Amino acid sequence: VTDIKNKHALVGIVMGSASDGEIMSVAKKMLDDFGIPVEMRILSAHRTPDEVTQWASRARESGIKVIIAAAGLAAHLAGVTSAHTILPVIGVPMEGGPLKGLDALLSTVQMPKGTPVATVAIGNPGAINAALLALRILGLGDAELQNKLEDYQRQIAEEVLKSDKELQAKIG
Amino acid sequence: VTDIKNKHALVGIVMGSASDGEIMSVAKKMLDDFGIPVEMRILSAHRTPDEVTQWASRARESGIKVIIAAAGLAAHLAGVTSAHTILPVIGVPMEGGPLKGLDALLSTVQMPKGTPVATVAIGNPGAINAALLALRILGLGDAELQNKLEDYQRQIAEEVLKSDKELQAKIG
Amino acid sequence: VTDIKNKHALVGIVMGSASDGEIMSVAKKMLDDFGIPVEMRILSAHRTPDEVTQWASRARESGIKVIIAAAGLAAHLAGVTSAHTILPVIGVPMEGGPLKGLDALLSTVQMPKGTPVATVAIGNPGAINAALLALRILGLGDAELQNKLEDYQRQIAEEVLKSDKELQAKIG
Amino acid sequence: VTDIKNKHALVGIVMGSASDGEIMSVAKKMLDDFGIPVEMRILSAHRTPDEVTQWASRARESGIKVIIAAAGLAAHLAGVTSAHTILPVIGVPMEGGPLKGLDALLSTVQMPKGTPVATVAIGNPGAINAALLALRILGLGDAELQNKLEDYQRQIAEEVLKSDKELQAKIG
Amino acid sequence: VTDIKNKHALVGIVMGSASDGEIMSVAKKMLDDFGIPVEMRILSAHRTPDEVTQWASRARESGIKVIIAAAGLAAHLAGVTSAHTILPVIGVPMEGGPLKGLDALLSTVQMPKGTPVATVAIGNPGAINAALLALRILGLGDAELQNKLEDYQRQIAEEVLKSDKELQAKIG
Amino acid sequence: VTDIKNKHALVGIVMGSASDGEIMSVAKKMLDDFGIPVEMRILSAHRTPDEVTQWASRARESGIKVIIAAAGLAAHLAGVTSAHTILPVIGVPMEGGPLKGLDALLSTVQMPKGTPVATVAIGNPGAINAALLALRILGLGDAELQNKLEDYQRQIAEEVLKSDKELQAKIG
Amino acid sequence: VTDIKNKHALVGIVMGSASDGEIMSVAKKMLDDFGIPVEMRILSAHRTPDEVTQWASRARESGIKVIIAAAGLAAHLAGVTSAHTILPVIGVPMEGGPLKGLDALLSTVQMPKGTPVATVAIGNPGAINAALLALRILGLGDAELQNKLEDYQRQIAEEVLKSDKELQAKIG
Amino acid sequence: VTDIKNKHALVGIVMGSASDGEIMSVAKKMLDDFGIPVEMRILSAHRTPDEVTQWASRARESGIKVIIAAAGLAAHLAGVTSAHTILPVIGVPMEGGPLKGLDALLSTVQMPKGTPVATVAIGNPGAINAALLALRILGLGDAELQNKLEDYQRQIAEEVLKSDKELQAKIG
Secondary structure, eight states, X not given: OOOOSOTTOSEXXXXXXXXXXXXXXXXXXXXXXXXXXXXXXXXXXXXXXXXXXXXXHHHTTTTOOEEEXXXXXXXXXXXXHHHTOSSOEEEEEOOOTTTTTHHHHHHHXXXXXXXXXXXXXXXXXXXXXXXXXXXXXXXXXXXXXXXXXXHHHHHHHHHHHHHHHHHHHHHO | OOOOSOTTOSEEEEESSGGGHHHHHHHHHHHHHTTOOEEEEEOOTTTSHHHHHHHHHHHHHHTOOEEEEEEOSSOOHHHHHHHTOSSOEEEEEOOOTTTTTHHHHHHHHOOOTTSOOEEOOSSXXXXXXXXXXXXXXXXXXXXXXHHXXXXXXXXXXXXXXXXXXXXXXXXX | OOOOSOTTOSEEEEESSGGGHHHHHHHHHHHHHTTOOEEEEEOOTXXXXXXXXXXXXXXXXXTOOEEEEEEOSSOOHHHHHHHTOSSOEEEEEOOOTTTTTHHHHHHHHOOOTTSOOEEOOSSHHHHHHHHHHHHHXXXXXXXXXXXXXXXXXXXXXXXHHHHHHHHHHHHO | OOOOSOTTOSEEEEESSGGGHHHHHHHHHHHHHTTOOEEEEEOOTXXXXXXXXXXXXXXXXXXXXXXXXXXXXXXXXXHHHHHTOSSOEEEEEOOOTTTTTHHHHHHHHOOOTTSOOEEOOSSHHHHHHHHHHHHHHHHTTXXXXXXXXXXXXXXXXXXXXXHHHHHHHHHO | OOOOSOTTOSEEXXXXXXXXXHHHHHXXXXXXXXXXXXXXXXXXXXXXXXXXXXXXXXXXXXXXXXXXXXXXXXXXXHHHHHHTOXXXXXXXXXXXXXXXXXXXXXXXXXXXXXXXXXXXOSSHHHHHHHHHXXXXXXXXXXXXXXXXXXXXXXXXXXXXXXXXXXXXXXXO | OOOOSOTTOSEEEEESSGGGHHHHHHHHHHHHHTTOOEEEEEOOTTTSHHHHHHHHHHHTTTTOOEXXXXXXXXXXXXXXXXXXXXXXXXXXXXXXXXXXXXXXXXHHHOOOTTSOOEEOOSSHHHHHHXXXXXXXXXXXXXXXXXXXXXXXXXHHHHHHHHHHHHHHHHHO | OOOOSOTTOSEEEEESSGGGHXXXXXXXXXXXXXXXXXXXXXXXXTTSHHHHHHHHHHHTTTTOOEEEEEEOSSOOHHHHHHHTOXXXXXXXXXXXXXXXXXXXXXXXXXXXXXXXXXXOOSSHHHHHHHHHHHHHHHHTTXXXXXXXXXXXXXXXXXXXXXXXXXXXXXXX | OOOOSOTTOSEEEEEXXXXXXXXXXXXXXXXXXXXXXXXXXEOOTTTSHHHHHHHHHHHTTTTOOEEEEEEOSSOOHHHHHHHTOSSXXXXXXXXXXXXXXXXXXXXXXXXXXXXXXXXXXXXXXXHHHHHHHHHHHHHTTOHHHHHHHHHHHHHHHHHHHHHHHHHHHHHO
């Protein structure tokens, strides 16, 4: 039986292929930076369907609160995961293939009624926003985390304002 | 456990929702007309994932040779079915929803390597061609069925030629 | 100042136009059925930008946990709302206009990094799944709600199985 | 007259251009690995229409059971082939050109009723899945082949699980 | 053998299905109005491939100068026709099906090098412009026809100016 | 409070990210060449929503006549800016991301009624045309500027004619 | 020579066909309501190219400040108009035809560098926003008009707030 | 006045920008190879509208029989050319820009009724097929040219068969 490896994990990241690892490690890093323990797995909805089912079914009892599922092409991973849990599932469409992730986006977001998937943008911005969305959800029960999220929001604002300042200096 | 109902069935038609029944009954009717026993089921990849898994896993041992899976929107049914069997699985993207089946088409056809789905056209022509494709597959081991398929091919040709004749009469 | 009207609300539904009311009332009804108090508002990101800002900025302190934002065409409402809060924001792309909601989908889901929007399907299935997603999030801190969600998941499975049973009776 | 070259072939692969050879050789290799004799041909629906017609018309009597047809742009090869046989025809849309195979996909999959084409994904995953689909079809009459397909399915699952293990080692 | 019915025809209109007749009769009517004899046929690239081949191959020797081919979905008719002749072939993508003719457009216009199809707009404006394009081609060898085309161009200009005049009367 | 830096500016260029700077500097350069003072800022609709609001709200009283707003992905910047001013706002969809700016285009152009955005092409030609559009608007109250625009129009015509001449020399 | 009919007009609305009249009369009505004299014309870029050229070339000297051009399908009217003037030209893509205005949108907005077209949304919201954009441009030289635009912006905000109030009363 | 440079030209190739020269020279080369004199010009529908009008208007009286017009983005060149002549006009959509020629394709092919453009594929195959289409049209009045076209058709068939032979040798 495919069990949860990290018994402290609050967020489970599952991806359909090792090739998704580079992009999804950005999501993991953001969760690490916020001090959230993560379970990160490679499990395929099509090649290891039973393992996906087991892992998704056990996530809640193991203490996971939010699942992030990333897949490309006909991306079924997030939907299948959502079908086996009542945890919130975030879907990240991967960019791979000639259609550049449009297929993965529609396969992830156009879920029929009854089985929700919280879909974010294709590829890198989606991976980052999936982590942020998980943090916002976890923040509902964690005031300290909410403070950190407010800090983060201030910080990305300041980065924009700093870019603006540099531009003004350059323009003169 | 979700078992095969029709123990004589050679083709299993599974669809994600009762609303797909009208279009998919056209596929069943064509198989009936060719004398092929059919198992027709409503099972949803998202609402009844375990039943889909059980049904797909048992199809082969029950004698089913070809599976036709029809679903709309983020259509995962054919892919999930294919992941649980080594039978050929034909996917029919349904037309429902604002994107008119483009989402179902991409969700069905853009399968990653390892788990094939034989995809046909969106909606009605797809349902008919799914039945014909199943018949062509079954025909490989059934010379009489191949004769019927040749008759069918002649017959649809004759219908075209009859339309043409009527047009000539009307123009001429 | 635009304030929260329902001081008990746990979910805030905001939509860009009165014409979105019919579809979004389905989301409200589902939340009502699960006993979740809802704040439902019509506020436009383009016609009443200050009111959206105020409402989104005050949602958290008023006790709202999850925001659902629905808009069509160049749908900015969910993104703008997300920019003014650290609550999870769910975006529902509306179907209106000649592009059938494809514009609203891309405007809602393709958020740049830093400001997440949990996007669901275009139109009606999206409205229902937005409510379910909010319930799953709220369920993380509410065991009774999680039980209800498990009941719901069983119930929609049973509806599928009942449809299947009726089909067998009809065929058989 | 264009005849079948490999009189033992069970699968015929036909492609519209020499430039499709690299991708389609992956399909041939998979069939070779499963011990299935293959006829592989370059024949164009537009530049050598008579040869395509002859080859497709003779495939069945020569012992071919399944045809795989690969073409790009306005990809008519699979449809034309299907029109001249009652064998199952699998269409692989090639990725070439500015539209990245979306044109080939729609030209292959949107077949009108009466002439089925079993369409797989654009490009490389499609080529692999075309071979697997052919193997699943051939497996219906070949128990040993079905065993091999089960082995293959286990093997690709194990590859995923191995990737997952490596990831755990790296993270852990 | 499928032969040319109208031995005086200068333009051959071929369509894939009787259901295309209503739209394509607009093209025929325009050619009639210009006094050009027309051969109009229903022949399907998929259901009657041999008849299409014969008809297209014989068109030139029978005196036909231009071929107009109309089909929907995976529209191969114009391409197949062009492969069997060196006459100019005009392709009209039909609007039928859920993708509204986008599939027929790409299947008709994205022809690989070597086999040209002169593609016009989807549906009704395409049917009219196909006739006009045929007339412009025939006009190269027929000064009187060119005069008529100049008259036509003046006439459609006058219709616009008349609409404009009526608008001014209404506004003013 | 985010104020206007260049008190003489007639055109304000705002962009959502420093990475848009290279393309948008082409727009600034054209305005510089026509002698129009420019305020150029980096402000993000999602990361610095309040600053965008303040800047847009103050633009008119500071003397700015036209605003150019450039953003990628779910590009809300132009719409949000337009909601806070009655100045004409020109939106430039940026090309970034896997969908190549189609998302930014639809997010910018498909504005609901009441809040206009003058949208130009994706990326570089859009940046240049945004500057030209601003110049045409400013030219309505500046006869000298109109003369310069006529010169510009003559000059780009001459460049085409010069290319043509070079081609003739090369062919000739 | 096609001349300007309304010698007082500040805005010229030109449309490619009488069938665009219903939608574009909404734009005219808004300009009427703001007291702006309008020249409204039916002139086709393809059927009356010379008249379009003349009208566009004379618009400025006749006192027109802004041109609104509406067309469907391969919509060239706005681009052609812009090529013959240095006035700001607003393009409204019409919804007609099977592609629902996506063709008109791309034909209008994707202008190459040198010839700007200020494109608005497809169909009705685009017609209204074209009028508002023209008013914003005219407002730059007309303080009273700017006051009216501020009133308008307040009024559409109030309409939203009124809808919201009615919703609250109904929810209660 | 922009006149025809090559008084012997039977085909006029016009393109919107010098950057289209490389692709369109392939079309010219094919026409050269068939011995057809060509007029090749760079003229822009937007930057030199009057020159396009003059050139198109004079093409027929100068002896040109067929016009090929190539442009990218919002490609109006073929449509504008067709509006000023009764010669057959072939449109080649160029691939440039982020939308990869989909914009140019729709801007060229979706012509409203009355002004036909014979559209070919995006980019290189389109350029070659435009030349072939012109040759087929010219062949209607030139038996020797028709012979050459038959030779060409045989030759491209032989190239395919040669590729096939080489593949057989390689496979063994």
